[in-house]
Amino acid sequence: MNDVALKSEFEVASSDALDVDAIRAQFPILEEKVHGQRLVYLDNGASSQKPLTVTKTLERYYASQHANVHRGVHELSDRATEAYETARKTAQKFVNAQRCEEIIFVRGTTEGLNLVAESYGRHTLKPGDEILVSEMEHHSNIVPWQLIAERTGSIVKMIPMNDDGEIILENYQEMLSEKTRIVAVTYVANSLGTINPVKEMTKLAHQAGAVVVVDAAQAAPHLILDVADLDCDFLALSGHKMYAPTGIGILYGKAELLEAMPPYQGGGEMIQRVSFSGTTYAGIPHKFEAGTPNIADAVGFNAACEFMWNIGIDAIAAHEQKLLRYVHDRAQTMNDIRIFGNSKQKAGVFAFTLDNVHAHDIGTILDRKGVAIRVGHHCAMPVMQHFNVAATARASFAVYNTQAEIDSMFDAIFEVKELFGC
């Protein structure tokens, strides 16, 4: 049987100091020129670039392994099934789940969260029940809860944060009650970089009898995920933010919860037996994977996990922390820059505004200097409301970024100031 992507062709030696040049060599897109300038890609929070191991894995999959899964009696279907289920085992290891049946392949975090809201939420929520959602959530961890609350008569309540962008745990504790059924919280806030105390929050939620849903979209690229240690009930992540292809993500759920939940979508793959007098469903995880899955990108996800492990997730995190310290040090020398997100535990996100310049103008000017950042509300409008701004500029780091690139960003920021005469 083919080894699919488990064996990486481009292994990078793991050590304390990263060989960033060797890592960068795996990302051909970093050699691109934009507007005649060398690309400085600092929009990793939106989507990371893909290493050759991932793109070559996709190529190899389509060149030698592709057929539909779980239904063929022929060799290629066996290869595809093996590759797909190997990816599930890799994902299991990536989040440290006890069983690989607890891993459901989805399109991304958004679909994972919607699946929980639709299937678990609709199945369990009663009028008057409460869903606690933090103030710093991405819209994808707010809106699915509002939709299901509307349909079930339950109530969405906001867990407030302080001005450093940290959840106020005392308020959270006070809000928890026997009415609380679900706590939905992000592990790392996309607009602020805050790393939330998910383990502690889960313990408190469980004491109140609620389940915990973790949005790990921004955590997956930077933190070692350990659902056994966190003891969370659900956790969703997106592949494309952690070097994997777009269109693939995973939802982890505790087996006993998943087993009790109704299917999310109906179709092929998710059934045991279908007749017009009644249908029985497949067991987990297939009950939640109706239709032909995104096989190729799951195999690409496998390669991305391998890529991260080969470098070492700790080493990736340490590198990004170094960049974060550097960007903060440089920003501290400017008196007209405002930084959003000053939590004690923070991932590689630098959100800022400049006095007298709108974030969109910053974004446009930086782009012409080759520097790609995100500007806007970052799908976190409640965060913008908290800080009373319409938009911020955000640089977010990945393993291939360098201090020199941060210098390029500041050079471009000085160009902004020059153009605006400030």
Added chain:
Amino acid sequence: MDDLKALYQEVIIDHSRNPRNFGSLESANRSAEGVNPLCGDEITLECHLDGNDIIQDVKFSGHGCAISLASASIMTEMLKGMSKTEAESLFKSFRLRVTGEGDASVDDIGKLEVLCGVREFPSRVKCATLAWHTALAAINGNEKKVTTE
């Protein structure tokens, strides 16, 4: 850098810092709200249209980037005294010019010329046209919120 200097001319920066006709209009008999959901820019436009459909006065309020504020500011200066038809025709020419489809010799847009640098920045064209969409909605008595998306 040239594209950027053409976009962020001093006139633009000045209008964005000190927008003209900013605030609310007591005599207003028409108003509309516009929003660009992608970037969160919001604008409220109020105007006074007389019995002959002439814009007697116009003011705007809201927040946005330099391009959208400057565009709104310059627009309000130009709209005063114009008829509804003239305003519509000017916007048509302006839109052609900022999308790069227009021709300077045919589409005379006067002071709005300063905003033409935006044609090199396709993602910012909506910033330049938001105020206009909102103004025309107000003039035409269309009270549904205008959105660029």
